[in-house]
Amino acid sequence: MTIRSLSYAVDEHDHLVRVDEGYYCFAEENGWSEAGSSLGRSLWDYVAGHELRKLQRLLVRRIRDEVGDVELPFRCDGPQVRREMNIRIVARPGGRAVLFSARLRSEEARDVPQPLLDPAAPRAGEPLQMCGWCDRFEVGGEWIEVEEAARRLELFNRSELPPLSHGICPDCNELLLAA
Ligand SMILES: [Zn+2]
Secondary structure, eight states: OOOOEEEEEEOTTSBEEEEOHHHHHHHHHTTOTTGGGOTTSBGGGGSOSHHHHHHHHHHHHHIIIIIOEEEEEEEOOOSSEEEEEEEEEEEOTTSSOEEEEEEEEEEEEOSSOOGGGOTTSOBOSSOEEEETTTOOEEETTEEEOHHHHHHHTTOTTOSSBOOEEEEOOHHHHHHHHHO
């Protein structure tokens, strides 16, 4: 990947007021089709899953009201890559604007592509829960990496994959609440 970092900012209503070049490039690389019309939209339109939205809203509120500044690890995987990133969230002093800066910590090509992480893959059947923060999947009550999930669910050579339902795993729930 050529993009090592991206940033975006929201106003006091959580509407995106600024996004940088890295944001657009990253969006394109990851198939976020609506990124071009991001400005003016609510940040929360881009966070998948009710629980993660709720937790992130709480976090942003705390950052504005008391904390000021946090940095957290998260994953942003693709079918071909495993990506560890950090996000720094900073409230502008005196204002209600909040700046988000994400940077890449590590990126590894996968030995085998993982179509479960491909937004364009055909899907049908029972939904599979994915953590929107660490990109792990819940299988049989355990949160596991995509390779392991595909293996346990015997997803290889299937023409259709389970639809994803975005949630949050207990570890990330704790991480976001403790930030
Ligand atoms: Zn998680």
